[in-house]
Amino acid sequence: MGKMFGFQFKENFQYPYILKSISEFWQRWHISLGSWFKEYVYIPLGGNRVGKWKLIRNLFIVWFLTGLWHGASWNFVLWGLYFGT
8 A cells, every 4th residue: 555655665574484483583573663663762772782781671671662562451561571581
């Protein structure tokens, strides 16, 4: 639909179910969502160039927000925290 109106979008999925590891799955699933969280949340918080505890805090915040993104329910928040852990 977006292409009909002249919009160009980044590819969001690269066949995530045919991969062999969970890390490859996460890299290919929700590519645009992951890059948005990385660029606008994780990096401004300091990314991985901070101490160990701030790194853990940054990852916790990103996964918490990812859970909220998928739905404003405790199930989704817990889902985000589970996969963040």
